[in-house]
Amino acid sequence: MTTARRPVGRGISLIEALVAMAIMAFGMLGVLGMQATLRANADAAKQRSEATRLAEEKIEQWRSFSVLPTTTGVKAYADIATAAGESLTSFVSNTTYTRTVTVTDSTPAGLKTLVVDVAWADRAGTAQNVRLFSAATAVAPALAATMVAPQMNAGGVREPGGRRRGIPPQAKNFGDGTSGFRPPQPAGTAVVWVFNNVTGLITSVCNTTEINNADLTLAALTGCTTAQAYQLISGYLRFHTALTQPTAAEMANPIPGASVATSTIEVEVDQTAPTTGVRSCYHERSANYVEYFCAVPVTSPTPASWSGTLRVRPATMPDLAANLAVTAPTQRKVCRYRALTGAEPNPVYVGINVPLANENLAVIPAGNAMAAFTCPNPPSRAHQPNT
Numbered sequence: 001m002t003t004a005r006r007p008v009g010r011g012i013s014l015i016e017a018l019v020a021m022a023i024m025a026f027g028m029l030g031v032l033g034m035q036a037t038l039r040a041n042a043d044a045a046k047q048r049s050e051a052t053r054l055a056e057e058k059i060e061q062w063r064s065f066s067v068l069p070t071t072t073g074v075k076a077y078a079d080i081a082t083a084a085g086e087s088l089t090s091f092v093s094n095t096t097y098t099r100t101v102t103v104t105d106s107t108p109a110g111l112k113t114l115v116v117d118v119a120w121a122d123r124a125g126t127a128q129n130v131r132l133f134s135a136a137t138a139v140a141p142a143l144a145a146t147m148v149a150p151q152m153n154a155g156g157v158r159e160p161g162g163r164r165r166g167i168p169p170q171a172k173n174f175g176d177g178t179s180g181f182r183p184p185q186p187a188g189t190a191v192v193w194v195f196n197n198v199t200g201l202i203t204s205v206c207n208t209t210e211i212n213n214a215d216l217t218l219a220a221l222t223g224c225t226t227a228q229a230y231q232l233i234s235g236y237l238r239f240h241t242a243l244t245q246p247t248a249a250e251m252a253n254p255i256p257g258a259s260v261a262t263s264t265i266e267v268e269v270d271q272t273a274p275t276t277g278v279r280s281c282y283h284e285r286s287a288n289y290v291e292y293f294c295a296v297p298v299t300s301p302t303p304a305s306w307s308g309t310l311r312v313r314p315a316t317m318p319d320l321a322a323n324l325a326v327t328a329p330t331q332r333k334v335c336r337y338r339a340l341t342g343a344e345p346n347p348v349y350v351g352i353n354v355p356l357a358n359e360n361l362a363v364i365p366a367g368n369a370m371a372a373f374t375c376p377n378p379p380s381r382a383h384q385p386n387t
Contacts, residue, residue: 164200166355
């Protein structure tokens with residue numbers, strides 16, 4: 001007798017299907033949680049990146065000053081100061097930030113510590129913050145890194161601003177191959193020098209009532225004369241006031257004390273060729289330095305050069321030491337940073353046919369009553385007196 005076999009069951013039962021679905025659901029929950037975390041992290045990273053950018057933006061605004069004293073229409077070191085928080089809305093991260101800036105002056109003056117805080121609330125409402133630190137020194141941009149750098153003749157492949165090196169950076173480019181520069185003068189009708197952007201020669205001298213170089217235009221110039229050409233020599237006079245022998249590092253970046261009186265000190269050029277005479281200069285004064293600009297007459301077009309001596313005008317610094325052996329702390333000596341043509345210590349400029357910038361000098365005490373102070377070489381050398 002044959003017994004019929006019961007078919008073997010194949011497929012998935014309802015319970016098995018439910019178990020599989022439950023396992024898959026738990027897995028999907030994990031994926032969804034991970035995606036939410038990734039999105040939150042991406043949002044946080046975007047917000048933090050934007051906050052960092054806002055902080056860096058403010059620091060760069062601070063560090064882009066072009067002059068030291070407060071000047072109308074120009075970013076100045078003196079204007080760097082603590083400011084209340086400002087609200088900023090970023091469309092990149094759809095977030096509102098609060099940017100707070102804090103400035104701390106060093107003692108003695110000469111350095112400002114810059115702190116930027118950018119705060120915001122993330123999507124979970126948690127307070128977040130980015131803080132960046134930086135610093136700014138009281139060194140004019142035109143002077144930075146050049147106190148110890150010897151001035152070289154111009155003529156590189158690329159000149160600053162498309163103009164001959166030595167033309168003041170703040171000179172207004174008129175777009176016709178010339179630039180105008182108003183040297184420091186009181187308000188009112190003032191002298192303006194017009195430079196040839198290619199040669200750097202001062203080709204005409206004009207008048208203007210404009211106060212700021214940025215506002216100069218050709219139409220604002222009157223009474224221009226072209227009978228005499230000039231070469232410019234400019235730079236800074238800095239001060240070391242401590243009654244100690246200055247070191248090379250101190251001469252590279254001298255920071256004066258609060259007692260420095262710069263109101264009477266002037267620089268002049270004693271010219272010997274192609275004409276002779278003492279040439280007065282224009283001066284910009286502050287508690288830390290004196291900036292000078294001298295126009296020296298030359299024969300144009302050939303040879304457009306001059307020779308002579310740059311010096312602190314003795315009448316404006318009556319405490320100038322008579323010789324290098326003087327040790328009196330009440331007297332002073334002048335150092336220079338450039339090695340000049342001819343045997344040292346002869347401080348004579350010979351055949352200068354390009355505009356010169358950063359021809360820097362430094363004033364130091366003559367001594368401490370027991371020992372005479374000297375100009376450390378490098379980076380400086382004796383200038384006044386030089387024997």
